[in-house]
Structure formats: C-alpha cells, structure tokens
Amino acid sequence: MSNQIIQGILLGGYYALIACGLSFMFSVMRIINLAHGSLAVFAAFALWWLAARFHISPFVGLLIVLPLMAAIGWVLQRFLLERSARGGALLPILTTFGLAIVIDNLLFEQFGADTRSLAPYIGSLSYDSWEWPGSIYVGKLAVIMFASAVILLGGLQLFLTHTRLGRSIRATSEDPDTAGLVGVDARRANAIAASIAMVTVGLAGAFLGMRSTFDPYAGAPQLLFAFEAAVIGGAGSLWGTLIGGIVLALAQTLGAQVHPQGFLIGGHVAFLIVLFIRLSTSGLGLRGLQRLPTRKPT
Amino acid sequence: MSAVSTSPVIERGTATSRIAAIAVAVIIALLAVAPHFLSAGAVDRITALFIYVILAAMWNALAGFGGLVSVGQQVFFGLGAYFAIRLADAGINPFLALFTSGIIVGAVSWPLSLFMLRLRNGEFAIGMWVIAALTHLLVNLDRLVQGETGTSLISLNVYDAGARRAAIYWLALASMTALLAILFGLLRGSTGAAIRAIRDNEDAAASVGVRVTGTKRLLFVLAAFGIGIAGALWLATSITFQPKTYFNVQWTAYMIFMVLVGGIGTFEGAILGALVFFLIETWFGGIGVWYLVGLGATAVLFSLFLPRGLWGTIEERFGLRLLPVGYRVRFPAAADGDAMPSPPQATPYREKA
Amino acid sequence: MSLLSVENLVVRHGLLQAVRGVSFTIERGETLALVGANGAGKTTLLRAIAGAHHPAAGRVLLSGADLSNVPSHRRVGMGIALVPEGRKLFVQMTVEENLLLGKTAGRPGDWSVDKVLEMFPNLKPRRHAKTGHLSGGEQQATAIGRALMSNPDVLLLDEVSLGLSPLIVDRVYAALQGLIASGTTIILVEQDLNRALAVSDRVICMLEGRVALEGPSKAVSREDVTKAYFGLHRKSPGSVPA
Ligand SMILES: Nc1ncnc2c1ncn2[C@@H]1O[C@H](COP(=O)(O)OP(=O)(O)OP(=O)(O)O)[C@@H](O)[C@H]1O
Ligand SMILES: [Mg+2]
Numbered sequence: 034m035s036n037q038i039i040q041g042i043l044l045g046g047y048y049a050l051i052a053c054g055l056s057f058m059f060s061v062m063r064i065i066n067l068a069h070g071s072l073a074v075f076a077a078f079a080l081w082w083l084a085a086r087f088h089i090s091p092f093v094g095l096l097i098v099l100p101l102m103a104a105i106g107w108v109l110q111r112f113l114l115e116r117s118a119r120g121g122a123l124l125p126i127l128t129t130f131g132l133a134i135v136i137d138n139l140l141f142e143q144f145g146a147d148t149r150s151l152a153p154y155i156g157s158l159s160y161d162s163w164e165w166p167g168s169i170y171v172g173k174l175a176v177i178m179f180a181s182a183v184i185l186l187g188g189l190q191l192f193l194t195h196t197r198l199g200r201s202i203r204a205t206s207e208d209p210d211t212a213g214l215v216g217v218d219a220r221r222a223n224a225i226a227a228s229i230a231m232v233t234v235g236l237a238g239a240f241l242g243m244r245s246t247f248d249p250y251a252g253a254p255q256l257l258f259a260f261e262a263a264v265i266g267g268a269g270s271l272w273g274t275l276i277g278g279i280v281l282a283l284a285q286t287l288g289a290q291v292h293p294q295g296f297l298i299g300g301h302v303a304f305l306i307v308l309f310i311r312l313s314t315s316g317l318g319l320r321g322l323q324r325l326p327t328r329k330p331t
Numbered sequence: 332m333s334a335v336s337t338s339p340v341i342e343r344g345t346a347t348s349r350i351a352a353i354a355v356a357v358i359i360a361l362l363a364v365a366p367h368f369l370s371a372g373a374v375d376r377i378t379a380l381f382i383y384v385i386l387a388a389m390w391n392a393l394a395g396f397g398g399l400v401s402v403g404q405q406v407f408f409g410l411g412a413y414f415a416i417r418l419a420d421a422g423i424n425p426f427l428a429l430f431t432s433g434i435i436v437g438a439v440s441w442p443l444s445l446f447m448l449r450l451r452n453g454e455f456a457i458g459m460w461v462i463a464a465l466t467h468l469l470v471n472l473d474r475l476v477q478g479e480t481g482t483s484l485i486s487l488n489v490y491d492a493g494a495r496r497a498a499i500y501w502l503a504l505a506s507m508t509a510l511l512a513i514l515f516g517l518l519r520g521s522t523g524a525a526i527r528a529i530r531d532n533e534d535a536a537a538s539v540g541v542r543v544t545g546t547k548r549l550l551f552v553l554a555a556f557g558i559g560i561a562g563a564l565w566l567a568t569s570i571t572f573q574p575k576t577y578f579n580v581q582w583t584a585y586m587i588f589m590v591l592v593g594g595i596g597t598f599e600g601a602i603l604g605a606l607v608f609f610l611i612e613t614w615f616g617g618i619g620v621w622y623l624v625g626l627g628a629t630a631v632l633f634s635l636f637l638p639r640g641l642w643g644t645i646e647e648r649f650g651l652r653l654l655p656v657g658y659r660v661r662f663p664a665a666a667d668g669d670a671m672p673s674p675p676q677a678t679p680y681r682e683k684a
Numbered sequence: 685m686s687l688l689s690v691e692n693l694v695v696r697h698g699l700l701q702a703v704r705g706v707s708f709t710i711e712r713g714e715t716l717a718l719v720g721a722n723g724a725g726k727t728t729l730l731r732a733i734a735g736a737h738h739p740a741a742g743r744v745l746l747s748g749a750d751l752s753n754v755p756s757h758r759r760v761g762m763g764i765a766l767v768p769e770g771r772k773l774f775v776q777m778t779v780e781e782n783l784l785l786g787k788t789a790g791r792p793g794d795w796s797v798d799k800v801l802e803m804f805p806n807l808k809p810r811r812h813a814k815t816g817h818l819s820g821g822e823q824q825a826t827a828i829g830r831a832l833m834s835n836p837d838v839l840l841l842d843e844v845s846l847g848l849s850p851l852i853v854d855r856v857y858a859a860l861q862g863l864i865a866s867g868t869t870i871i872l873v874e875q876d877l878n879r880a881l882a883v884s885d886r887v888i889c890m891l892e893g894r895v896a897l898e899g900p901s902k903a904v905s906r907e908d909v910t911k912a913y914f915g916l917h918r919k920s921p922g923s924v925p926a
Contacts, residue, residue: 065453067402113635120638122452126400127587128634130456134584134627142620197788204774204785211772214734216760216789216834253580257464260457294472301465308458312449 036169041286043171045262045279046179047240051255052262052274053186054233059263061206061226063122064114067129069234069259071136071252076102076238077151078140078249084154091151091239099235106231110224133252140249151242159243178240182278185233186271202226254297261304267311280307362504366497374500378568380609381503382561383589385510387601387608389557390586392514395596396526397550398533400452402583403459406466407555409578410436411562413470416484416572420475425487426498429563436559437552444551448544460580467578481573484566499567506564510557511602517553518598522546530596588626591633594640603642685748687712687869688733688764688838693742695725695732702728704893705742710838710886715870717880717901720890721913726873727769729890730840733871734766735759746838761789763837767844769873771827775816779807779826782815786833793835800829803859821852828859839863841872845879857883877909891915 055069066072076098083094117128152159155174162170193199204212205222212219241247241255258281266277281300288299366374386408394400414435418428443462450458471478487495517523525546528536537543566572585608593604615622637644686709695703702725710716718726731737733744735756744751746762754762765786774782783797801808804825810818815826824844831839841860845853857879864870864883874880881887881901889897889912897904897912910916 059453065457067453067457113631116635120634123394123398123400124634124638126402126453126456127591128631130402130584130587131591131627131630131634135624135631138620138623138627142624197784200777200781200785201788203777207774207776208772210736211768211774212785213756214736214760214766214768214772215785215830216757216787217785218755218757253460254464257457257461261461264454292472294468294478298465298468301461301468304461305465308450309446312446 035167037286037290038283039165039169039171040175041283042279043175043179044282044285045275046175046182047237047244048258048262048278048281049182049266049275050178050185050233050240050278051237051259052266052278053182053189053271054230054237055256055259056263056266056274057189057233057271058227058230061202062110062114062118062223064118064125064129065260066114066230067126067256068133068136068252069129070254070256071133071140072102072105072231073234073238073241073255074247074249074252075136075140076235077242077247077251078144078149080239080242081149081151081154082144084151091154091243095235095239098239099232102231102235103228106228107224109231110227111220114227115220115223133256137250137252144249146248148246148248149242150246151239152244155243174240174243178244181236181240182275185236186275189229189233190271198222198225258300261300264311265304265307359504359508363501366500371493371496374496375568376609376613378496378500378503378564380605381500381507382564382568383585383605383609384507384602385503385557385561385564386582386586387589387593387605388507388511388514388598389554389561390583391590391593391595391598391601392550392557393554395590395601396518396530397547398529399448399547399551400456401459402456402580402587403461403463404554404558404586405578405580405582406459406463407436407440407558408562408565408582409463409467409470409574410439411559412566412572412577413473413476413562413574414559415563415566416475416482417473419484419486425484425567426502429502429560429567432563433556433560436562437556440552440555441548443555444548448547448551463578463580467574470574470578476572476574479573479575481571481576483571485570487567487570499564502567503564506560510560513553515598517549522549526550584626584630588630590640591630591638592640594642594644594646595638597640597642597646600640600642604640607641686710686745687714687747688871689745690729690733691742691745693729693732693744694740695728695737696740697728701740702893703732703739706890706893706895707742708888708895708898710869710871712837712869713867714886715864715872715884717884717887718871718873718890719875719877719880719887719909719913720896723892724890725893726890727842730766730842730871730873731768734764734840736766757789760834760836761791763791763835764840765831765834765836765838766840767827767831767842769842769846771823773815773818773823773826773830776814778812778814779818779822780811782826782830783833786830789834791835795832795835797833800832803832803862804829806855820847821849821855824848824852824856825859828856832863836868838869838871841870843873843875845874845876853879877906877913881906881909889913 051070051073055066059065079098079101080091080094083089083097084091089097113128113132114125117125158174161173163173163176164170193203201212201217201222202225204215204217205219205226209219212222237255241251262277262281263274264277265280266273266275280303284303285296285300288295288297288302291299362377365377369377390401390404393404411432414432415425415428418431419425423431447455447458447462470476476482490498518526525536525541528539528541529543529546533543562577565577589604589608590601591604592607593602594600611626615625633640639647689709691707693703693706694701704725706729708716718729720726728737732739735751735754735758739752746759746764749762751759751762774785777785780797783800801811806822807825807829810822815823818826828841828844844856844860848856860870860883872880872884881904884901887897887899887901887904887909888895889909891912892915896915897908899908
C-alpha cells in the first residue's frame with residue numbers, strides 16, 4: 034500500500050507539470066486555454082517524430098521543441114487570445130476550444146489513430162527503478178518527473194517574485210491598464226507569459242509521452258487533469274498546484290483500489306468533492322485559479 | 332410555433348415578423364406532411380436536422396442568453412439516451428421512454444445546477460466537461476450497458492421500419508417545435524426581460540433586482556431537458572447505444588459550431604447555424620478528418636472575426652428581425668448630437684458579460 | 685518649443701464626450717493646476733495625455749513629437765508619468781515592488797527606492813509591506829514615488845489629496861513643493877481651489893469637457909475661477925447647469 038502511495042505522489046508531479054501552465058496562464062490573462070491538453074499532445078508528437086524519424090533522443094529533442102512551444106505561445110497570444118479576449122470573458126473559451134479541435138484532428142490526419150509512446154526512445158529509463166528501504170521500487174522516470182515539477186514550480190516562483198520581468202507579468206495580471214501607465218508593455222508581458230506557459234506544456238507533453246502512450250485525441254483528458262489539479266491546488270502559490278497534482282493522483286490510485294475502472298472516477302470525484310467544499314465554504318465563486326505568487330510580506 | 336400564432340405579436344412585431352410568423356406556420360405544416368413524399372434516407376436526414384436545431388437552440392439558450400458557456404453538454408445528450416435505454420428495459424413503451432427520459436434529465440440537472448452555476452466562465456465550461464467525463468465512466472459501469480460495448484433500444488424493433496421512421500420524424504419535429512416555442516415564449520415573457528438584462532450586463536442586472544441565478548438555472552434546466560430529448564431521439568434513429576458515441580465532446584463541438592456560425596444570442600441564429608451545419612455535413616461529412624479540422628477552424632475564425640455570427644451580422648446591418656423576442660427601441664437622433672449616451676441596442680453578451 | 689502641448693483634444697467614453705476640444709501648452713518647469721467640477725473631464729484628459737485613452741480627435745505633442753500612436757508604456761519612457769486617480773497601486777505587491785515597477789521604462793535619472801523613501805520617510809518601515817495593507821497617506825506616497833521612479837519630465841497628478849486627512853495632505857504637498865522647486869514640470873488636478881492656486885503658476889478650469897478659464901494663478905481671482913467652475917461666467921443665464 035505504501036508503495037502505491039509513493040507511486041501516486043510521484044504521478045502527482047506529472048499532474049502538477051501539466052497544471053502549472055494552465056493555472057499560470059489563467060492567473061495572468063484570465064483565460065482558460067481549452068487547447069492546453071492538445072498542445073501538450075502536440076509537443077509529445079513533435080518529440081516522437083524527431084525520435085522516430087531522425088533518431089533524436091527526446092531529451093535532446095526538447096532543445097528544439099521547447100523553443101518551438103515558446104514561439105507557439107507567443108503567436109497564440111498575439112494572434113488569437115489577445116483578439117479573442119477583447120470580446121469578453123466567454124469568447125476565448127470558444128476560440129481555444131475550436132483550436133483544440135483543429136489541433137487534435139490535424140494530429141490525427143498527420144499521425145493516424147495509432148497510439149505512440151516515447152518510452153522506446155529513452156532507453157532503460159522507462160523501466161529502471163531504484164529500490165528504497167522497505168522493498169519499495171520507484172521508477173527513475175517518475176522521480177525525474179517529480180523533481181522536474183518541483184524545479185519548474187520553484188523556478189517559476191522565483192522568476193515571478195525576484196525578476197523585473199516577473200514583476201511586470203504580475204503587475205499586468207493585476208491591472209493591465211495601470212501596468213501600462215507605469216511603463217510596462219502589457220501586451221509583451223502577456224505574450225511572454227503565454228510563451229512560458231507553453232514551455233511548461235511542452236515539458237508536460239514530453240513526460241506524458243515518456244511515461245505512457247498517447248494518441249491524437251489524448252488532449253482532452255490531459256486538459257481535465259490539468260484543470261482538476263489546478264483547482265484542487267487552489268489559490269496562493271504555485272506550490273498549491275503540486276499539492277493539487279498529488280491529491281488528484283492519490284485519489285486516482287485510491288479509486289483504482291476500489292474498482293478496476295475506478296482510476297479516473299476517483300480523480301473526478303475528488304475534484305468534485307474539493308470543489309463542493311470550496312464553494313460551500315467561500316460562498317462566492319471559485320477563487321481557486323486566480324492568484325500569482327506574491328512575496329511574503331514582512 | 333403556437334406561441335407565435337396565439338400570443339399578441341402585433342404590438343411588438345414588425346411587418347417582416349408577421350410575415351415570418353405565417354411562414355413559420357406554413358413551413359411546419361409542410362414539414363409535417365413531408366414524410367409522405369420523401370425517401371426513407373431523406374426522412375432520416377431531416378430527422379437529424381431537427382435534432383441539430385434542438386441542440387443548437389438549447390446550447391444557445393444557455394450560452395447566448397444565460398452567458399453560460401459549457402463544453403460538457405454531451406452529458407445530457409448521453410444521459411437522454413441512457414435513461415431511454417433504462418426505461419425501455421424496465422418495460423416502458425420505447426416512444427414514451429424517449430420523452431420521459433428528457434424529463435428525468437431535466438430533473439437531474441436541477442441539483443447539478445445548484446452546484447455548477449456557482450462557477451464562472453471557463454471554470455464552468457471545463458467543470459461541465461468533468462461532469463460529462465465522470466457520468467460517462469459511471470454509465471459504463473452499468474451492467475446493462477456492458478461498458479463500451481454498448482447496447483440497443485431493442486424494443487423499438489417491434490415496430491415496422493417505415494412506420495417507425497415516420498414516427499420518429501414526427502416526434503423530432505414536434506419536439507423541436509415545442510422546444511423552440513418554449514424558448515420563444517420565455518424570451519418574450521417577463522423572464523425574457525431578465526434574460527436580456529443578464530445578457531447585457533450581469534452585475535448591473537443583479538443590482539437592479541433581476542433574479543440572475545434563478546433565471547440562469549431555468550435556462551440550464553431547459554437546455555438539459557432539450558438536449559436530453561435530442562439524445563433520446565438520436566438513440567431512436569440509430570437504435571444502438573455506445574456510451575463513447577453519446578458522451579463524446581464532439582456533440583458540444585457541433586453545438587458551438589452551429590451557434591457561433593449562426594449567431595450567438597439570437598433566436599434565429601441558432602436555427603440558421605443548424606441548417607448551415609446540416610448542409611456542410613451533408614456535403615463534406617464524407618471527407619473525414621479534414622471536415623473536422625474545417626469545423627474547428629471555422630469556429631475559431633468566427634469567434635475572432637465575426638463573433639456575432641451570420642444572423643447577428645445580418646441583424647446589425649439591416650435591422651432585420653424575423654421573430655422578435657425583444658422590444659425594439661429606436662433612438663431618435665439626439666438634438667445635441669453627442670450629449671445623449673444612447674445605450675447600444677441588444678448588446679451581445681460577450682461585450683460586457 | 686513647449687514641453688507638452690495638447691491640441692483640440694476630443695476623448696469619448698463610448699458615445700459620451702468627456703473631453704471636447706481642449707487645447708493648452710505647458711513649458712518646462714511650469715506647474716499647471718487643473719480644476720473643475722466632478723465629471724468635468726479632468727481625469728479623462730490626464731489619462732489621454734498619459735496614453736490610457738485614445739483620443740477621437742486632436743493630438744498630444746511632447747517636445748513637438750506627436751504621441752498619437754504611442755502606447756502608454758512608451759510614453760512613460762518618453763518622460764510622461766501619471767499618478768492616477770485612486771492611486772491604482774498593485775495591491776498584491778510590496779511598496780518596494782511597486783516602486784521598482786516605476787523603473788520599468790528605464791529612463792536615466794537619479795530617482796531610486798532609497799531616494800523615494802528619503803522623500804517619504806513614513807514609507808521606510810513599510811518597504812516590504814503589501815500596498816493593500818497601507819494607510820491612505822502611505823498609499824498616496826507610494827503612488828507618487830512610483831511615478832517619480834521613471835524620472836519623468838512631466839508629472840501628472842490626479843487628485844493626490846483625495847481621501848487624506850488635512851495633516852497628511854500638508855505632508856504630501858510639502859513633498860510636491862520640493863519637486864516643484866527642483867524644476868519638475870507638473871500638471872496637477874486638485875479639488876481644493878486655494879491649494880491649487882497657491883502651488884501653481886497657471887490654472888485651467890474645465891467645465892463639461894471644455895476649458896472654461898485659463899490664466900496665471902497669481903492674476904486670476906478666486907471668484908473668476910469659482911464662476912467658471914460652476915459655468916456662471918457665460919453671458920446667458922440660460923446656460924447655467926442645473
Ligand atoms: N471609463 C469610463 N467609462 C464611461 N464614462 C466615463 C469613464 N470615465 C469617465 N467617464 C465619464 O466621463 C465624464 C468625465 O469624467 P472624468 O472622470 O474625466 O471627470 P473628472 O473631472 O475627473 O471628475 P472627478 O472630479 O469626479 O474625478 C464623466 O461624465 C464620467 O461619468
Ligand atoms: Mg477625476
């Protein structure tokens with residue numbers, strides 16, 4: 034049992050990775066990007082293509098794919114989201130949903146219905162494990178994934194609180210109009226934020242491909258996982274996202290214990306329970322996705 | 332369209348709208364007798380069109396009038412079919428089961444709304460998707476459904492194929508007409524004023540005492556009911572029930588496409604959108620995946636460049652209003668030119684929501 | 685050449701015309717007071733100068749350069765800084781972070797966090813407090829400091845005394861006096877007429893989006909300004925606003 038809990042916690046690292054871009058983008062631009070999962074799957078396919086076609090290891094492939102994702106984020110913000118957000122809060126939902134359909138089906142058109150995986154291209158890493166005391170075996174990949182999540186979230190936190198660009202992004206997220214009046218280029222800050230979000234999406238896509246299989250329509254479940262982890266994690270700091278990912282993964286693990294089909298059900302139910310508690314205690318709408326980290330007041 | 336012919340439209344309608352009311356009655360009458368003249372294939376296709384109109388009108392009711400964009404409406408479509416299967420399995424007449432199923436879906440959506448309507452915007456949108464995914468998984472657990480293998484509405488097979496086809500056609504036509512009439516009546520009644528107030532500016536509406544949540548709940552339940560009926564009708568036409576097909580997010584994608592293209596927040600727009608979608612599907616449905624890419628791309632382009640959709644744009648350009656659900660207010664050119672801030676007419680929800 | 689000139693500026697909020705053809709110029713080192721009743725269009729005018737509103741007609745020139753297509757953040761870089769009405773601090777951030785944001789445009793100059801804290805000693809102990817938790821006076825000091833951090837050529841101040849106790853207002857104005865003495869060009873919106881006239885070289889009174897009166901602060905009388913303020917300066921009594 035403790036073995037399963039540890040596996041669950043490590044899986045939570047993946048969910049935190051995929052959630053952090055979604056929640057980051059929401060907190061800066063107030064947009065929930067419904068193409069989030071599809072973009073992660075796109076990154077996974079890009080890595081797979083580089084590996085299968087040109088024998089480029091996925092880890093090396095990231096050097097190509099992550100800059101590509103950053104560029105996509107920039108373009109997405111400048112040409113789609115910015116325009117769409119001017120039409121109100123609801124329009125970006127429709128725009129990004131349409132985009133998700135386009136991406137999914139283009140991937141299908143290009144790569145067919147077969148499920149793929151990056152596992153064959155990362156050597157023994159996909160099955161190697163360490164033995165921990167108490168004869169617990171933890172996969173090396175799972176540990177790397179978790180460590181990446183911690184590093185990414187921590188790095189993002191430091192970036193936002195301790196750099197000039199991070200401050201500009203936070204200022205833009207709080208009040209874009211006033212940000213402009215103090216000299217911040219709000220459009221640029223948003224585009225950079227979108228780029229950063231897409232880099233995290235690319236990383237999440239890489240781990241998705243390494244730890245399991247994916248197909249062109251795998252984006253939707255990834256979006257739901259990301260959303261659930263972000264909401265469970267709640268407000269405050271990016272670390273909440275890590276907690277949210279772990280809770281989601283543990284709930285899924287528990288669900289699988291209860292019923293053979295229970296893995297996904299467990300996650301969804303946990304999400305709804307947290308949501309229910311949050312809504313009935315706060316009275317107002319959901320505050321879960323709304324804040325960027327702030328420096329601790331002294 | 333009883334609402335059109337019996338309620339006093341004169342003082343609010345225009346000459347065009349009176350002609351339109353008559354045209355609507357004629358069209359419905361023609362559609363009602365059509366199965367006598369059409370091939371079996373054509374009857375099936377038009378039945379599908381009716382279902383699309385229902386889906387579009389219901390999603391539009393929710394998003395265009397209630398300001399609630401959901402990407403999880405497939406949950407009601409799937410449940411509509413599932414409850415129909417369950418009811419028929421319990422020995423209820425399959426045709427009766429279709430209607431009863433819609434009622435149950437509406438009833439189920441009520442408690443759901445207590446919870447979901449507290450989410451805002453994107454949170455509501457994906458939250459509904461989670462609900463749909465969970466419901467799909469739970470339905471799969473039902474022994475009767477046998478997971479993704481699915482089951483069939485076997486009891487419908489006792490009817491002769493021709494009679495069954497015509498009956499489903501009429502049921503679909505009647506359901507569509509009734510649902511559109513309910514929506515039309517709602518939009519013209521006192522609720523309609525509340526709905527328009529919410530659409531134009533939710534916070535302002537709340538501050539002047541409009542029952543925002545109650546109105547939204549009404550639309551949410553109506554949409555669930557209508558989409559439940561649509562799911563049950565779809566089941567009746569295709570007989571087989573595979574959860575994966577019915578709980579597919581593609582249904583919501585279709586709804587969004589139809590409403591975006593037709594004109595979000597306009598009564599006629601949803602119908603027009605369904606018609607456009609029906610034609611596109613008929614012509615291009617066969618080309619497979621590029622067809623879906625095209626649908627998605629069209630939705631993106633409309634949301635970016637023509638967010639009012641076809642009908643909204645026509646309405647704006649020509650001041651045309653076939654089925655007036657609101658009051659028309661004309662602002663005389665203000666004497667002072669710039670002094671009077673005239674409120675914009677029928678602002679679509681997205682400008683302020 | 686004037687440092688800043690506004691030519692026939694027209695600014696709308698939707699269909700409402702808040703500024704209706706305003707023109708004036710301001711020379712380097714001058715202090716201009718802008719007065720007028722509520723809704724006269726003062727805030728809209730300042731925000732249009734700062735680039736937060738796009739004028740429907742007319743233009744703003746800075747040292748002769750047309751700013752029409754220059755977005756607000758670049759105007760900060762060119763030397764225009766606004767202390768907005770209601771302060772508009774980033775409340776999730778600390779005093780120091782708010783001040784540092786003012787540096788974003790990167791104009792050379794000698795304003796620094798320490799110098800601002802020097803000018804407003806009451807901020808010193810609050811340096812790392814979130815601005816959402818500050819008192820009104822501390823917030824206003826932070827807002828002024830944030831604008832100064834960009835080392836502006838023109839400082840636009842919108843009702844800096846609003847909601848502050850008289851004692852605090854005195855303190856804020858003492859600080860402003862220092863700025864004025866050091867030659868900073870200032871446009872200042874102020875409800876308190878006496879203060880406005882005392883601190884400024886020139887005064888403009890706005891009425892319903894137009895300039896109702898303009899003159900040197902020493903030369904105009906309080907009565908003139910008051911009349912213009914209420915629209916009583918017009919000849920026909922019929923035009924007195926209700
Ligand atoms: N964002 C806005 N949207 C719509 N109308 C606005 C907006 N801002 C100001 N107005 C209107 O424009 C007119 C001018 O307002 P403005 O705030 O510029 O006046 P003001 O002189 O600064 O008034 P006050 O002394 O109250 O600050 C007013 O009628 C106001 O209602
Ligand atoms: Mg003002």
